[in-house]
Amino acid sequence: MDFYKEWLGIPEGQRPPDHYELLRIKRFEDDLDKIRAHYKKLNTHVRKYATGQYSMQSQDMLNEMAKAMLCLTDIERKRDYDEGMGREFPPERDEFGRQPLLDVLIRQGNIERSQKSEIEEFADRRGLSHRDAVVQMKLVDAEMAAKALAQQLGYSYIDLEDVLPEDSALDLVPRSLVKQYSFIPLFVDDDRLMIATIDEIEHELEEELRLRYGVPVRPVIAVPRAINQGIAKYYAPGMRDEVEAPAPQPKAKSGKKAEKGDTKARDGKKPDKSAAKKGGKPAELSDEEKQSRKQMGILMMCVSIMIPCFTHVLLNSMGTLRVTQPWVTKFWLVTLLTAPPTIGYVLLSYWKPLKNK
Template sequence: MDFYKEWLGIPEGPRPPDHYELLRVARFEDDVEKIRAHYKKLNAHVRKYATGQYSVQSQDLLNEMAKAMLCLTDSVRKREYDEGLGREFDAEVDEFGRQPLLDVLVSQDDLSREQKSEVEDFASRRGLTHRDAVVQMKLVNSTKAAQALAVQLGYSYVDLDDMLPEDDALDLVARSMVKRNSFIPLFVDDGQLLVACVDEIEHEIEDDLRLRAGVPVRPVIVPPRAIQQAIAKYYAPGMRDEAKISSENMDAVQQSGTGKKSSKSSKKSSGAQSFSQLSPEEKKERRQYGILFICWSAIIPMLPVFLPFFSPTLKLKLAWYPPMLSFGLAAVCLTATTFWVTQKYWK
């Protein structure tokens, strides 16, 4: 007996039917409420057979329908299921019209949609970029992550082992600047200075390089390890300690450098640099300081309560001090400091 046909009215065809046909909704239906409504209606109908001779088949079909409903009302699972049925989705893009890195990896089958959610949660909790998160979670290697970032940003990916930077390009910047900002000038191609970097170049650095070379700058993406190896090779201690800039570009660089220096100093003094712009080491340091701030905000107000236990003299002097005042101050300071650290200092 074909229970799908007899009980649910499903025409003859593949068995078991797909989730949409099983729940009697249009294929690729996205209305969650409509899917649930169809499930409830069919569930009530099939339950009529739960106590008769077909009780086992009824229960099996109820379980099957429940699994179909749960899949089609879960956005992540539904998307994967729909893609398996041949549905094509428009590529998701960020605010700049670019496909996010994690979606690039999903489209290349290097990452599943469940893993994408795990990466987003991991990156958020650790204060990491998605590129660093997928590598730390060992879901993809650094090369794959860099290639995906290049697709996201619309840049080329290069293997520095296959590249031979030109001395004229390398000489444009001093060793200290390259080490501080992690990039390698490669050469001028088609009227543009190609610069190998691990991410987008800051506007100030890009402007500086443009003035030094006298041509626009075009980044190309490489893995972090490759950049460090190239810096060690082309900017070893004693090499390129000073930059060599053509005389016609020197005045422009110096004039620009003066303006940048003043803006940088004002930026530092105002503490305007956001958490996401910091290097991994600076992020780690700021997280540690934030935890210390939170801890001390609770400890300091409580000192009048705890210090008398270690000194009889202090016990006499602070006998008048109400302990509840310390508890109240500690609660207020802890709440305020935690809010400032999590919403400002770590943002």
């Protein structure tokens, strides 16, 4: 006896029928209330056969319908079931209109949708990105994950073994910066700075690079290991450590003075140091020059005090001086007159550049 046909009116064909046919609803029905209503109606009907000679068959069918209803009213399980039956869903998008990484991998056939929740749980538990999670779980390799991330973000993927960064691009950023943000500047193309990175770049880095290069930034995705190897190769210790951010351009001068100043700059002439002597702002000293000037100032102050004292003690010990001699008092007076001016000169003039920012 065909109970599906006799009790539910399902035509002869696939046995057991799929969930939609079993619950007598159209294929891929998404109205959860309608699914539950059909299940409840059929459940009431099949329960009529729960007693009597077909009680076992009735119970089996009730369980089968319950399983179908639970599957079709669970959003995630229903999606998996529908995709298994050939249904195609439009790709999911995040707040920026981008398709999530795991959905990219699913659409590419690299992972199963049933693995999605397991990957998300693994990533949350270990504080990983989804890209790193699928690699650590050995579901895909690093290159495949990087390509999927590039597709998600709408960027290009690049194999750094096939590209040689230009020195003009590498020289404009220090080693500390590329290590901090894990990126490698490649070259300027179409008025954009192309950089290889492992993920989206932070806003602070984007603004920093825009200031240094004077053009917008466009990232391309590379494998993390390749980025680290590139940093070790192009930014070895001691290389590109002293690069500083360019200072803001000064405002253009007006009239003939501006033309003279521009001419000197183009001719490569050094600026006139007399400006500092006439009251202009003195040139800023390096750290080594500041330290040297500080030590020399201390030495000058000590000498201004010690030499007169040392000379007086030496002569007195040789019996040359008599404390009663009137000019001995004058000798100490000379010490008092020479030391304070020297100390004042060091503090107020000689050390003044140390205070300039």
